[in-house]
Amino acid sequence: MDRFLGWVTKLVLVFLYVPIVAVVVYSFNASPRTSSWEGLSLRWYVELFGDGPLLKTLQTSLIVGIFAAGLATAIGFLSALALTRYRFKGRAFFLGAIVLPLIIPEIVLGVALLTVFGSSGIKLGVVTLVLGHLIVALPLTTLIMMGSLSSLDPSLPEAATDLGCTPWQTFTRVLFPLTRSAMLASFLLSFTTSFSNIVISTFTSGVGTTTMPLRIYSMLKTGITPEINALGALLILLTLVIIFAVGLQQMRRILVGAEEKDQAPDAAPDTISLQTATTER
Amino acid sequence: MTSSTQTAMPDSLMADSRAGQGETPAVRLTGITKTFGDNMVVQPLDLDIRQNEFFSILGPSGCGKTTLMRMITGFETPTDGSIELAGSSVDGLPTRKRDLNMLFQSYALFPHLTVFENVAFELRVRREPKKDITRRVQDALDLVRLGDLGERKTDQLSGGQRQRVALARAVVSRPAVVLLDEPLGALDQQLRKEMQIELKRMQRDVGITFIYVTHDQEEALSMSDRIAVMWKGRLLQIGSPQEIYDAPATEFVASFIGSCNIIPAISAGPGNAPTVAGIGEVPAVEVGAAEPVGSHVSVAVRPERMSVSASAPATGWSTTGTLTEAVYLGHEWRYGIRLGSDAHVFTTVPSTQLGPELGALRTGDSIFVSWAEKDARVLAE
Numbered sequence A: 001m002d003r004f005l006g007w008v009t010k011l012v013l014v015f016l017y018v019p020i021v022a023v024v025v026y027s028f029n030a031s032p033r034t035s036s037w038e039g040l041s042l043r044w045y046v047e048l049f050g051d052g053p054l055l056k057t058l059q060t061s062l063i064v065g066i067f068a069a070g071l072a073t074a075i076g077f078l079s080a081l082a083l084t085r086y087r088f089k090g091r092a093f094f095l096g097a098i099v100l101p102l103i104i105p106e107i108v109l110g111v112a113l114l115t116v117f118g119s120s121g122i123k124l125g126v127v128t129l130v131l132g133h134l135i136v137a138l139p140l141t142t143l144i145m146m147g148s149l150s151s152l153d154p155s156l157p158e159a160a161t162d163l164g165c166t167p168w169q170t171f172t173r174v175l176f177p178l179t180r181s182a183m184l185a186s187f188l189l190s191f192t193t194s195f196s197n198i199v200i201s202t203f204t205s206g207v208g209t210t211t212m213p214l215r216i217y218s219m220l221k222t223g224i225t226p227e228i229n230a231l232g233a234l235l236i237l238l239t240l241v242i243i244f245a246v247g248l249q250q251m252r253r254i255l256v257g258a259e260e261k262d263q264a265p266d267a268a269p270d271t272i273s274l275q276t277a278t279t280e281r
Numbered sequence B: 001m002t003s004s005t006q007t008a009m010p011d012s013l014m015a016d017s018r019a020g021q022g023e024t025p026a027v028r029l030t031g032i033t034k035t036f037g038d039n040m041v042v043q044p045l046d047l048d049i050r051q052n053e054f055f056s057i058l059g060p061s062g063c064g065k066t067t068l069m070r071m072i073t074g075f076e077t078p079t080d081g082s083i084e085l086a087g088s089s090v091d092g093l094p095t096r097k098r099d100l101n102m103l104f105q106s107y108a109l110f111p112h113l114t115v116f117e118n119v120a121f122e123l124r125v126r127r128e129p130k131k132d133i134t135r136r137v138q139d140a141l142d143l144v145r146l147g148d149l150g151e152r153k154t155d156q157l158s159g160g161q162r163q164r165v166a167l168a169r170a171v172v173s174r175p176a177v178v179l180l181d182e183p184l185g186a187l188d189q190q191l192r193k194e195m196q197i198e199l200k201r202m203q204r205d206v207g208i209t210f211i212y213v214t215h216d217q218e219e220a221l222s223m224s225d226r227i228a229v230m231w232k233g234r235l236l237q238i239g240s241p242q243e244i245y246d247a248p249a250t251e252f253v254a255s256f257i258g259s260c261n262i263i264p265a266i267s268a269g270p271g272n273a274p275t276v277a278g279i280g281e282v283p284a285v286e287v288g289a290a291e292p293v294g295s296h297v298s299v300a301v302r303p304e305r306m307s308v309s310a311s312a313p314a315t316g317w318s319t320t321g322t323l324t325e326a327v328y329l330g331h332e333w334r335y336g337i338r339l340g341s342d343a344h345v346f347t348t349v350p351s352t353q354l355g356p357e358l359g360a361l362r363t364g365d366s367i368f369v370s371w372a373e374k375d376a377r378v379l380a381e
Ligand SMILES: Nc1ncnc2c1ncn2[C@@H]1O[C@H](COP(=O)(O)OP(=O)(O)OP(=O)(O)O)[C@@H](O)[C@H]1O
Pocket: B036, B041, B059, B060, B061, B062, B063, B064, B065, B066, B067, B068, B215
């Protein structure tokens, strides 16, 4: 049984990673067709950096992604704060309204957005893209931040106020440091959501603000060149860099935590075992 | 017990809610009221808390203690009334501008900061000079005997140590008032006892007014300079531990603080002894205004103030009852006795004072019960 499970795991891993490895490998393929291998070349990377229109869409996607993720994280934090700290009238309704886009088909949201923007005369462009992506990212950030905030002792903000903090200082000195990793997770997750979105973007992008996924999608008609593989490989590299940057920070925290434990030999026995348990976890 | 008699606190006891003339109270509450929806959680009340006083608010769960405290800190806005700290009104003033600190029941230590940083938090927020901070934090940590644990993270501390850090953090800026909401609730019995002594010592050492909320009467009695007994949003009585214990103003105070026999009786009017059904007149002191003739009252007698004997005492008043139980508790005997037609009381006799006569009594036997007039109080029902 264990061996069977082991094999399934390996197969799943292969299935997950074969396409990724393929993209990277084929980005160095000299052949103009993706189906045959004709030796190593950096040709597609050169073409990629010469492809102005494609780079322009990458720029649009990055800008939209950063703004949508930033706004979604900030608004998500504030909504989560309200939802976890206060019991107000219409709390359940508010929460429902925020998470609803998770279950509404994106295509419906897209059409609805187009109708609204169209009828109110808002010009389609970066702003409408950001707003559209905000709608799909907000449920994610709100839920992540709610999870993080509800694990905090609810009297911490009051304690900060009692110790002289203005509301802003309560945020910078207590709430932010304690929810930093959740904020980072919110930002990265909503950035990826925005960066890879096609459906909403189809309805909310305007002339000259095509996003990168839309551009690649439209290239299907004219034929995809291995240039896209090069772009893909670069994006994977970027993701890895981010993961390592974040991951290393986490790792350092664990290591530093372990060091502190060593320096505190006279801690009460129950706290030591607790500490070890957390570190192992 | 009707609520109208509860509001009529005797004038002699009411006097304690106001400080003497010329003295500025640390905290003065005037007509403070709090309503949640249509639930009046704190009824209009007046209260002065003196400077450098260890003042306890004692009452059962849900009586409004926390709410009262949160209004003083400013976390909660009173529905009505006003609050003064050291003689000046703080109505509408945000918490951070009030010269007081709160010790939370959960301690509310900042988990991302070390012990030192937790204690230094307020001084840093208030931008005190750097070199002062180090010294003052160290002093505060020494005060709570945690001098060498400054670099620890708060999750590496035991419950008692966390409690001390919270305390150091609350007193480091030397506020005029520290409010403590059931601070020992989460500790085990042993640690509780230690911390009670420690808290009292510290309050004396630093000379800060402590407002201490608890529902543990023993704790309140042993630590406080004065106690306010709170019940259903009202202050029933304010006084020193001795006053509260020896001269309870209402039946609730009598039975909530320590144990107390409550014997139903009928008032015979001012100056006359009340009558207990099946016994007749019993000696008891009237408290405050006398109840009208024929009204239902109770006679409150502490178990240890009752004496029992197998034969009638030679002098003074006594009555007979029926022994219903005799329980040996080691250091004392506990006797349950039926008195008159519908009263049931209990009393304790130290094991060392148990004579052979009393020891020979069996349940169902007659037993003589007596008490001095000064030890029994007539309380409105
Ligand atoms: N924010 C609130 N909204 C509505 N009702 C409240 C609120 N806070 C407290 N109450 C109610 O007010 C009453 C008094 O609460 P409070 O917390 O002051 O009691 P307490 O004396 O501190 O009790 P405990 O000993 O259990 O802590 C309770 O009935 C409680 O349900």
